[in-house]
Amino acid sequence: MTVEQSHDPGACKQVDEGITRVFQLLGKRWTGPIVAVLVEQPANFAALRRAIPGLSERMLSDRLTELGAAGLVVREVDEGPPLRVSYRLTQAGAALEPALKELGQWASEHLPGSGPCSEPCVE
Numbered sequence: 001m002t003v004e005q006s007h008d009p010g011a012c013k014q015v016d017e018g019i020t021r022v023f024q025l026l027g028k029r030w031t032g033p034i035v036a037v038l039v040e041q042p043a044n045f046a047a048l049r050r051a052i053p054g055l056s057e058r059m060l061s062d063r064l065t066e067l068g069a070a071g072l073v074v075r076e077v078d079e080g081p082p083l084r085v086s087y088r089l090t091q092a093g094a095a096l097e098p099a100l101k102e103l104g105q106w107a108s109e110h111l112p113g114s115g116p117c118s119e120p121c122v123e
Contacts, residue, residue, distance in 0.1 A: 025070055030055050031063050039097045042088035
């Protein structure tokens with residue numbers, strides 16, 4: 001016995017393509033915090049690791065590579081001496097600042113405060 005299903009194409013709601021692409025990139029673990037740190041100022045690799053507790057070197061390297069490929073982060077080398085490498089947001093990356101601030105405000109109002117960063121950090 002075959003069961004036929006009627007399908008109304010109008011009943012399917014498509015997720016906005018732009019939202020899908022944004023969350024495919026920024027929805028990955030650690031990507032948002034990395035961008036949030038770089039919104040404040042360019043940073044070297046070690047400073048990024050210190051700023052984001054629990055982030056491994058391998059994961060930071062992978063996420064910076066992805067952000068670079070997406071055109072949001074640039075790796076800059078100062079030949080020195082000493083040789084210095086820093087990361088900064090491109091114009092497209094910096095344009096995320098208002099959206100990140102809005103998301104942070106929304107989280108403060110609507111998400112319960114729990115986890116390692118729910119208390120102010122003391123250095």
